[in-house]
Amino acid sequence: METFEPMTGPTASVETEFVAVTAGGLEPTLRGRASARRKRPSGKDESALIERLKAGDQEAFEAIFDLYSPKLYRVAQRILGEVADTQEVIQDVFWTVYRKAKSFRGNSQLSTWLYRLTINAALGKIRREKKHSKEVEYEEYLPKFQEDGHHLVRPVVDWSDTLDEKFAKQELQGLLSAALDQLKPLDKSVVVLSDLEGMSDKEIAKTTGLTVSAVKTRLHRARLFLRGKLAVHLGYSAA
Amino acid sequence: MAKRKAATKALTNKSCRQISDLVFDYLNEKLTPATKRDFEQHLSICPDCVSFLNTYKKTVAVTSSVKVEQLPPKVRENILAFLRKRIRRIGAFLIFLATYLAA
Numbered sequence: 001m002e003t004f005e006p007m008t009g010p011t012a013s014v015e016t017e018f019v020a021v022t023a024g025g026l027e028p029t030l031r032g033r034a035s036a037r038r039k040r041p042s043g044k045d046e047s048a049l050i051e052r053l054k055a056g057d058q059e060a061f062e063a064i065f066d067l068y069s070p071k072l073y074r075v076a077q078r079i080l081g082e083v084a085d086t087q088e089v090i091q092d093v094f095w096t097v098y099r100k101a102k103s104f105r106g107n108s109q110l111s112t113w114l115y116r117l118t119i120n121a122a123l124g125k126i127r128r129e130k131k132h133s134k135e136v137e138y139e140e141y142l143p144k145f146q147e148d149g150h151h152l153v154r155p156v157v158d159w160s161d162t163l164d165e166k167f168a169k170q171e172l173q174g175l176l177s178a179a180l181d182q183l184k185p186l187d188k189s190v191v192v193l194s195d196l197e198g199m200s201d202k203e204i205a206k207t208t209g210l211t212v213s214a215v216k217t218r219l220h221r222a223r224l225f226l227r228g229k230l231a232v233h234l235g236y237s238a239a
Numbered sequence: 240m241a242k243r244k245a246a247t248k249a250l251t252n253k254s255c256r257q258i259s260d261l262v263f264d265y266l267n268e269k270l271t272p273a274t275k276r277d278f279e280q281h282l283s284i285c286p287d288c289v290s291f292l293n294t295y296k297k298t299v300a301v302t303s304s305v306k307v308e309q310l311p312p313k314v315r316e317n318i319l320a321f322l323r324k325r326i327r328r329i330g331a332f333l334i335f336l337a338t339y340l341a342a
Binding site: 058061062065069070073074077078083086087090091094095098143145148149150151154155156157158159160161163172173176177180191195196198201216219220223224226227230231 | 254255256257259262263264267286287288289290291293294295296297298299301302303305306307308309310311314315317318319321322323325326
């Protein structure tokens with residue numbers, strides 16, 4: 001039986017302010033990740049639905065399905081890539097929800113449980129069917145440093161302003177999708193939950209069963225890898 | 240370059256490698272005031288780390304904008320049909336069980 005831990009802090013309004021440091025100084029740039037995409041019903045509405053679901057109310061089950069299936073599908077699809085696999089995972093997730101609703105003690109958000117079931121089912125599928133074959137060594141695409149701590153390859157080229165000019169939007173999407181598919185499945189899950197779904201590190205830790213520290217390490221390394229892939233594609237050194 | 244390298248080393252408490260390790264917490268505003276000060280002091284004299292930070296930030300931004308597949312209506316219907324069928328089966332089984340136990 002799964003155990004559910006209490007969530008800490010509000011989760012519907014996860015916001016992180018990114019500050020860009022340029023040669024000209026500090027300037028705020030990105031506010032939030034994908035948090036704007038995440039809308040939840042009020043806690044009261046959701047609690048009522050859960051109670052009805054526990055009593056075997058099929059309408060409540062379908063209401064929960066309608067609320068969460070688009071989000072969970074998005075996550076599973078991004079991790080698995082194939083529609084048939086994703087459909088199977090979402091079916092399994094909601095079937096588990098129906099069967100095990102009574103074991104949901106409400107200590108955590110329903111969404112945390114659902115995301116956890118989805119991530120576990122998707123990763124389990126990859127593991128069982130050995131579907132992940134495109135994995136590459138990260139090392140080649142990570143920044144490298146000299147013994148004294150300076151960048152190994154200098155100057156480091158700032159391609160942040162030219163990326164959109166050099167690639168058509170579709171080409172960039174394709175490049176990033178391919179790079180995401182080269183991440184280790186658990187790392188990809190962390191990136192999807194963070195940078196695509198806008199979850200906080202704490203939420204991701206609860207969803208994946210990792211520690212917050214492990215989430216940060218995996219996310220940072222995955223981002224460095226993606227950065228390296230973009231740099232190499234632009235003709236620059238990943239280092 | 241050697242001059243710049245020496246200046247970077249002499250004027251900041253952090254190396255470029257350390258800046259790379261701290262960038263995640265910097266963007267999440269999780270650095271202590273002292274570490275943040277060191278971080279920004281390093282950036283003020285190291286254009287390589289400014290470039291590194293900007294490209295890291297850009298990577299996060301473009302990753303966030305990757306298009307994700309939405310749930311197609313047909314797939315939604317298939318999943319719901321599958322679930323309804325299973326729920327019906329369970330219902331039928333429970334009725335059978337109750338009848339059997341009552342008999």
